[in-house]
Amino acid sequence: MVLVGGVSPRVGGSPNVLKARAVADELREASPDAVILGLSLKDRGAILPSGHKPTATVWLDIDTGELTTSTYYSDKLPKWAESVSADIKRRVSEPWDLRDPQWLASHVLGPDDAPGEPPERRTFPHDLAKHYPIGAAIRLHPASDGMLVDLALAGIEAEYKIGKPLLVTLSFSTNDLIGHAFGPDSWEQWDELRRLDEQLARFFGELDKRFGADGYAVLLSADHGVSPMPEAQKLRAECAADAKPDPWERACSYGARMSRAKLALDVSAIAKDLLGDGAWTFGLVGAFVALTPEGRAHRAELVSTIIAKLEANPDVAHAIDVATLPAECPQSPTNLEGLVCNAYPPGSSGDIMVVLKPGVSYGDSYGASHGMPYTYDLTVPFLVRAPGKVKPGVVVEDVLPFATFTHTLAHLLGVKAPETAFAGAVIQ
Known part of the structure; x- marks a missing residue:
């Protein structure tokens, strides 16, 4: 493991167990000078999408609350990651309170103190740095989304060279971790989504300045759905007596x-x-x-x-x-x-x-939790923005194979899709 101070004797992460080729690997083979950055709070969220030969792969060390990489990639943490790492603890030292109470009130289904949430510290505001180890506090704090955006912008500024292909894979882990802890219908999850939306807007705004509004493409999706909290299932509008069957197979009568x-x-x-x-x-x-x-x-x-x-x-x-x-x-x-x-x-x-x-x-x-073969667990949204290559404003109602993300990304990069990404379509 590599931290700000250098190599640590602790075991780090690597793609050695990744048996398949990633789109990043196809890009590296086609363009050896491509800049490939893999960034996330979770190790696997940074490691797997960036393939076997990225320019840099950085994630969060839970024990120290610092950004890290491993000697598989380099014996030094990138300088641009060091500066962001130094500011993480300050970001999460502030209590987490509601970003927009009025907006949230129009979306939530139940009270802040809802059954099925953690037995302690389950209502706003959340002083995460006070009540959790530093790594857990960082992973659960929405401010980490902003940190990840800053990390991506710093990496692009330091590594990108005009004319070289650029692939940045970002995994916003906090959204997943808050959902696991508080549930998909919680105040915490909705507030996180509101804040994440703002950070994505900030990220895209900075990319507009750097590359021009038509100078880059974005693919946005998720790696899984989620099971409703058993205790909250009957709160949904779909569970009213005269409601139509839920299209996502979420149960109303049993949890x-x-x-x-x-x-x-x-x-x-x-x-x-x-x-x-x-x-x-x-x-x-x-x-x-x-x-x-x-x-x-x-x-x-x-x-x-x-x-x-x-x-x-x-x-x-x-x-x-x-x-x-x-x-x-x-x-x-x-x-x-x-x-x-x-x-x-x-x-x-x-x-x-x-x-x-x-x-x-x-x-x-x-x-x-997640991991079951039902529609609510299998279904994720997929948004594509690629000016001049993908027609804007089109909504595809058909169910698409998961590999559609991979095939579309490969198509936009001008490389072949990995052989293991079977049965995928290309969004155009």
Whole structure:
């Protein structure tokens, strides 16, 4: 890991586990002098989009609250990142209060103190720096969006040279982290969106000054949707008695939480009832039940028994044996098997995927989650602005494959799309 003061003995991040080529890799191959910057609070949000050979990749070190990179990229943090890093703690030292109460009142569904939010410090204002470790405070504070914009502008100013292709990948992690903590319908999430919108406007305004309003392209999307907070589901207008069915498959009549720890204990108990005392399961890895080597020696009977027991649970929709998945996953998955197949790289940990029912979320007592194969979790917006290359003002109502983002980005950069980005369209 590389911090402001130099190389740290702590382990840093890298794209070594990234098996696929990114669009950034195709750009690097086509234009060796391209400037490629990957920036985020999360390590993976910075590392994965910027590919294997970026100009610079920078993210937040949670332990120190400083920006970091790793020796995979360089033995020094870029100077332009150092100056931004020095100001992070000041930014989040100010309490977080509502940006625009009147605007927020026209969007929120319930009270500030809503069920399903963190048990403590759940109402405005939030003095995050006082109550959380510095890394957590930074990740949860909307001021971090502005920091990321400043980081991108500083990187462009320092690295860009006229005539060279430029790709900046920005992942605004705070939006995700606030949603996890407080839920997608919370005052906190709405306030964050309002502030993020302002920061994006500031970023685009600065790009207008630098490159001209028609001199750059922007692709804006998200990597996943979100499950509603179980406690807040009935607050939505779609849940009124005479309302039409929700197009995103969000449940109105039922909401529950599934504890991963309890589910792991239940699975362990099922295995012991079948095979006797022993270490037969590791527990849950994400949404997957993982067997130990000892358990896999009895895989057939153990998996079938666990699946039968899990599917008797009223909160579980399906339990799927990954060994039954096809050897080649469908390129445009339209059913549950296809979605699970694409979510399970061969050789990964996990033997059984547990699919919860709509309205059920992983978590013990608060917060929101994602990772289920329902429309509310699979659907994300995709906005493209590319003057002269993409017709403005067009709204595409059709459902598009996820790889449409990749194919459109590659097209705008004038490079081929990675081979693993199958079934994608190009927005023009």
